[in-house]
Amino acid sequence: MPDLGELVRAAVEASQVDEAVEAYAEESRQTEASALRGEVEGLEFAESRGVGVRVIRDGRLGYAYAADPSVDEVRATVGRARENAALTEPDEFNVLPAAEPASAIPELFREDSADVTTEAKVRMALDLERRLVTSDPRVTKVDFAQIGDVTSRVAIASTAGVDAEYARTDAFVVAVTLAVDGDETQTGFSYRIARGLDELGLDDVADEAIERAVRMLGATKPPTARVPVVLDRFAAMDFLGVLASALNAENVLKGRSLFAEMVGDRVGSELFTLVDDGTILDGPGAAPFDGEGVPSGRTELFTGGTLNGFLHDTYTAARMGGGQRSTGNGKRGSYKGSPGVGTSNFYLDNGTTPFDELLRDAEGGVLIADVSGVHSGANPISGEFSVGATGLRIEGGALGEPLREMTIASTLPEMLAGITGVGDDLRFFSSVGTPSVLIGEMTLAGV
Amino acid sequence: MLDRALVDEVLTAARRRGGAFAEVFVEETTGTSIRLDDGKVEELTTGLDRGAGVRVTQGTSYGYAFSNRLDRDALLEAAQAASAALREGEAGSVVDLRTLEGPLTNAVERPASDVPAADKVAWLRALDDAARGFSPEVVQVVGVYGDSLQQRLIATSDGRWVEEDRPRIRLVAQVVAKRDDNIQTGFHGPAACSGVEFIDANTPHDTALVAAGRAVTMLDSVPAPAGEMPVVLAPGMGGVLFHEAVGHPLEADAIDKEASVYRGLIGTKCASELIHGVDDATITNGWGSFSFDDEGTPAQRTVLFTDGVLQAYLYDRLRAEKDGVDSTGNGRRQSYASPPVVRMTNTNILNGASDPAEVLADTANGVYVTALGGGQVNPATGDFVFGVSEGHLIEHGEATTPVRGANLIGRAIEVMSAVDAVADDFDTWEGVCGKDGQSAPVGSGSPTLRISRITVGGTGA
Numbered sequence: 049m050p051d052l053g054e055l056v057r058a059a060v061e062a063s064q065v066d067e068a069v070e071a072y073a074e075e076s077r078q079t080e081a082s083a084l085r086g087e088v089e090g091l092e093f094a095e096s097r098g099v100g101v102r103v104i105r106d107g108r109l110g111y112a113y114a115a116d117p118s119v120d121e122v123r124a125t126v127g128r129a130r131e132n133a134a135l136t137e138p139d140e141f142n143v144l145p146a147a148e149p150a151s152a153i154p155e156l157f158r159e160d161s162a163d164v165t166t167e168a169k170v171r172m173a174l175d176l177e178r179r180l181v182t183s184d185p186r187v188t189k190v191d192f193a194q195i196g197d198v199t200s201r202v203a204i205a206s207t208a209g210v211d212a213e214y215a216r217t218d219a220f221v222v223a224v225t226l227a228v229d230g231d232e233t234q235t236g237f238s239y240r241i242a243r244g245l246d247e248l249g250l251d252d253v254a255d256e257a258i259e260r261a262v263r264m265l266g267a268t269k270p271p272t273a274r275v276p277v278v279l280d281r282f283a284a285m286d287f288l289g290v291l292a293s294a295l296n297a298e299n300v301l302k303g304r305s306l307f308a309e310m311v312g313d314r315v316g317s318e319l320f321t322l323v324d325d326g327t328i329l330d331g332p333g334a335a336p337f338d339g340e341g342v343p344s345g346r347t348e349l350f351t352g353g354t355l356n357g358f359l360h361d362t363y364t365a366a367r368m369g370g371g372q373r374s375t376g377n378g379k380r381g382s383y384k385g386s387p388g389v390g391t392s393n394f395y396l397d398n399g400t401t402p403f404d405e406l407l408r409d410a411e412g413g414v415l416i417a418d419v420s421g422v423h424s425g426a427n428p429i430s431g432e433f434s435v436g437a438t439g440l441r442i443e444g445g446a447l448g449e450p451l452r453e454m455t456i457a458s459t460l461p462e463m464l465a466g467i468t469g470v471g472d473d474l475r476f477f478s479s480v481g482t483p484s485v486l487i488g489e490m491t492l493a494g495v
Numbered sequence: 496m497l498d499r500a501l502v503d504e505v506l507t508a509a510r511r512r513g514g515a516f517a518e519v520f521v522e523e524t525t526g527t528s529i530r531l532d533d534g535k536v537e538e539l540t541t542g543l544d545r546g547a548g549v550r551v552t553q554g555t556s557y558g559y560a561f562s563n564r565l566d567r568d569a570l571l572e573a574a575q576a577a578s579a580a581l582r583e584g585e586a587g588s589v590v591d592l593r594t595l596e597g598p599l600t601n602a603v604e605r606p607a608s609d610v611p612a613a614d615k616v617a618w619l620r621a622l623d624d625a626a627r628g629f630s631p632e633v634v635q636v637v638g639v640y641g642d643s644l645q646q647r648l649i650a651t652s653d654g655r656w657v658e659e660d661r662p663r664i665r666l667v668a669q670v671v672a673k674r675d676d677n678i679q680t681g682f683h684g685p686a687a688c689s690g691v692e693f694i695d696a697n698t699p700h701d702t703a704l705v706a707a708g709r710a711v712t713m714l715d716s717v718p719a720p721a722g723e724m725p726v727v728l729a730p731g732m733g734g735v736l737f738h739e740a741v742g743h744p745l746e747a748d749a750i751d752k753e754a755s756v757y758r759g760l761i762g763t764k765c766a767s768e769l770i771h772g773v774d775d776a777t778i779t780n781g782w783g784s785f786s787f788d789d790e791g792t793p794a795q796r797t798v799l800f801t802d803g804v805l806q807a808y809l810y811d812r813l814r815a816e817k818d819g820v821d822s823t824g825n826g827r828r829q830s831y832a833s834p835p836v837v838r839m840t841n842t843n844i845l846n847g848a849s850d851p852a853e854v855l856a857d858t859a860n861g862v863y864v865t866a867l868g869g870g871q872v873n874p875a876t877g878d879f880v881f882g883v884s885e886g887h888l889i890e891h892g893e894a895t896t897p898v899r900g901a902n903l904i905g906r907a908i909e910v911m912s913a914v915d916a917v918a919d920d921f922d923t924w925e926g927v928c929g930k931d932g933q934s935a936p937v938g939s940g941s942p943t944l945r946i947s948r949i950t951v952g953g954t955g956a
Contacts, residue, residue, distance in 0.1 A: 084555070084752070087554075087556055088556050088558075088580055089556060089557075090557050090558070090559065090580070090834065091557075091558045091559070091577075091580035092558075092559040092560070092834065093559070093560035093573070093576045093577070094560070094561060094832060095560075095561070095562055095563070096546075096561075096563055096832065097563055098544075098563070109537060109538050110539055110540075111538055111539070111540040112540065112541050112542065113542045113543070113544075114542070114543045114544075115543065115544045115545055115563045116545075116546075116563035125543075128541050131612075132539040132540065132541055132612070133539075135536070135612050135616050136535075136536045136537060136538060136539050136616075137535040137536045137537070139535055139537060166579060189752065189753055189754075190752075191752055191875060226752075226753065226754055226875055233753075233754070233756075233875045234875075234876060235754070235876060269950075272721055272722055301533075302532060302533045302635055303634050303671060303673070303678075304635060304671060306678065384540075384542055384544075385540070386538060386540070420871040420878075420879075420880045421869070421870055421871045421880035421881065421882055426882075427680065427900075429671060429678050429679075429680055430677075430678045430679060430680075430899070432899060432900040432954075433900070434882065434900045434901060434902040434952045434953060434954070435880065435902065436871070436878070436879075436880025436902065436904045436952070438878070452876070453878060453904055453905065453906065453950060454904070454950075454952075455721070455902055455904050455950070455952025455953075456952070457721065457900055457902075457952050457953055458954065459954075491721060491954055493721035493722060493950065493951070493952040493953065494950065495722075495723065495950075
């Protein structure tokens with residue numbers, strides 16, 4: 049089997065004069081183990097490999113990919129991408145980035161990950177499930193208990209001189225519990241992504257998934273009111289996803305972002321500082337370079353509530369002009385697609401207020417523990433959103449009765465401007481990180 | 496795609512520790528996708544994907560492994576890995592593989608692969624022109640065309656040999672309209688398991704106008720009201736809600752895990768007597784249709800509700816065997832890279848007897864929902880939420896001012912029991928459903944229907 053570097057270089061060698069060619073190859077080995085009722089529910093092994101090729105000719109872009117290709121098939125894939133390029137329209141900003149040296153991040157690859165046997169992974173899943181169903185009498189069943197790990201390699205080469213590779217390991221855990229009291233069932237979830245299975249903190253994940261289900265038992269629907277709201281870290285993460293879309297320079301350039309004309313404006317509260325940083329190891333989104341081979345960087349999108357700019361890949365930077373450079377955010381879902389703007393470690397900067405103090409400041413309000421329907425109920429173009437939520441009443445500076453079947457609705461600018469407290473508890477559960485956030489007042493619809 | 500002797504050998508290897516059955520799923524998929532954005536056909540992608548997955552099961556436990564390579568060594572290695580999930584046991588046998596023939600659900604007149612890519616590019620140009628021509632307030636258009644052909648082979652140790660080609664085609668228009676600072680969007684994305692004759696019936700022009708109409712209409716919108724009120728759902732939209740809020744909790748994996756509000760309710764009335772619901776994979780050229788599911792079970796039509804009484808759950812092989820019933824043909828997977836999960840096909844609320852105009856006229860005040868943006872349900876609690884992408888106020892029996900920022904929130908059984916009118920103007924809506932990290936094309940459909948009371952979340956008075 050040819051190695052990845054060989055495949056991507058073969059694509060570059062197959063380029064013709066007057067065209068730019070870039071090939072991106074990835075391979076991964078993934079194991080997932082889930083447990084149910086004390087037994088293995090599922091054990092999955094995935095080995096995949098593929099190459100995607102971008103050809104730019106006279107400003108026209110074509111893309112083609114193939115799963116597990118031979119060197120000859122890679123050459124054929126370049127040919128297909130070339131044919132596809134002939135049918136698209138020229139765009140002067142379709143360019144490949146010049147080669148720039150990227151600093152290696154050796155910590156991304158845990159050599160010892162390979163030492164964990166399948167049996168050990170199965171045992172971890174079984175232990176996780178046992179802890180989930182034996183720690184609280186009201187939680188005797190799980191909906192889902194899974195751990196997994198992935199080892200992957202990426203190689204990229206282009207006619208612009210890019211020729212780079214790196215390897216990484218990732219591990220993840222997901223736990224969803226069912227808490228039962230009489231006829232009522234509530235669910236609680238937790239998850240983590242880290243670089244090795246031993247960094248997941250499985251006990252914390254289990255305890256969180258239990259607590260989040262149990263505390264919802266007896267939930268009722270609250271009356272409609274405007275109240276202070278504390279977004280817990282899982283709920284705040286979902287909103288950051290909507291912000292990421294509105295801060296994507298492609299959406300800005302194409303008239304699909306409410307922030308398009310707001311650079312330099314004070315949009316959010318002074319407590320609101322939002323960062324994307326592909327170089328820090330706090331979150332799992334770090335990488336030496338992005339999906340185009342551009343070195344990862346740090347971009348402060350909002351500082352003290354003021355919008356500084358957007359996340360860019362090579363295309364959007366060229367089109368934005370004014371000396372804008374790619375921020376190293378040309379991301380790929382897989383080899384099956386060309387790069388587009390995406391986040392790396394995307395986080396709301398840590399604040400200084402302890403969680404308990406946020407609760408005291410939100411007396412009579414609600415802690416939102418979970419939001420649903422964000423992908424459909426939030427509009428990154430208009431900034432309006434209306435999402436379903438569950439949570440807990442805040443009474444006497446503490447968490448009180450559980451609440452369900454409510455919605456919160458506002459606009460992104462209104463919500464960002466309304467931030468009156470940011471917790472000191474920033475944490476990356478995935479590549480999106482946030483502390484708890486207090487918003488002075490929001491409409492909460494129930495009965 | 497593979498010869499029978501090799502498949503037989505792989506199945507035998509997969510059964511080295513026994514288990515209930517072993518299965519090989521082989522796929523080769525080719526496809527084209529074209530994206531127009533910002534007035535330009537900016538990208539054309541063609542792909543070739545292939546691979547094979549091997550599954551071994553024991554009760555509701557399974558092992559699964561896949562490979563991109565289809566050679567003997569790679570397949571035997573996958574079989575070995577998958578069988579590692581089972582406890583040590585005696586090797587199982589493999590029954591002679593017999594080809595199963597099913598009715599051709601998704602016939603194709605003109606295969607997409609016979610049409611030059613330049614013609615497909617021209618469809619997107621026409622879509623862009625039509626959307627921009629609709630109104631000067633249309634400021635941005637995204638058009639996406641996609642087709643694929645998935646060739647599948649499923650073989651099982653209990654003797655199934657099923658080959659089926661699945662053609663898919665979809666056209667999507669996403670339109671942004673702007674008036675001063677007010678920006679609104681509209682979406683329309685018809686789809687089918689069909690050849691390009693589908694485009695004759697769902698032209699780029701018409702698709703563009705539906706999406707543009709939605710975006711421009713929403714420019715006149717006011718913030719949606721908040722609170723409980725009657726809601727009338729336009730044709731197709733009730734099906735989206737039925738899929739999400741009712742269909743998912745009826746999937747047998749949720750039932751098995753005791754994570755469904757419908758557990759133990761077969762034969763019980765748990766919806767309005769006006770509700771007749773089915774999951775139907777046999778609809779000709781339907782977006783969620785097929786001849787066989789991804790476990791080789793023939794497609795079927797499963798009646799879920801009759802007069803509001805729950806009739807059945809949706810089953811794959813694993814849960815069906817556990818419950819001692821037949822699979823309903825709802826074992827589906829995204830690709831060879833994933834094991835099957837229980838999931839819906841085309842999920843519909845059938846026509847009732849009311850006149851749609853009268854349903855609206857009989858509603859004094861409330862919200863008329865003409866497009867839903869998608870939703871989410873917690874099957875264990877039945878709590879669901881839906882974003883309303885196009886809706887109108889109902890005032891004195893008439894749909895009036897458009898509303899924005901609305902969502903619908905409720906509990907499945909309560910809301911389905913609160914349906915007090917079902918009309919006779921059935922229509923469909925094609926979507927992509929996500930579950931367990933896999934996505935699959937699903938159809939849903941319904942006539943106009945009214946929910947007497949449901950919570951609307953919004954920012955208005």
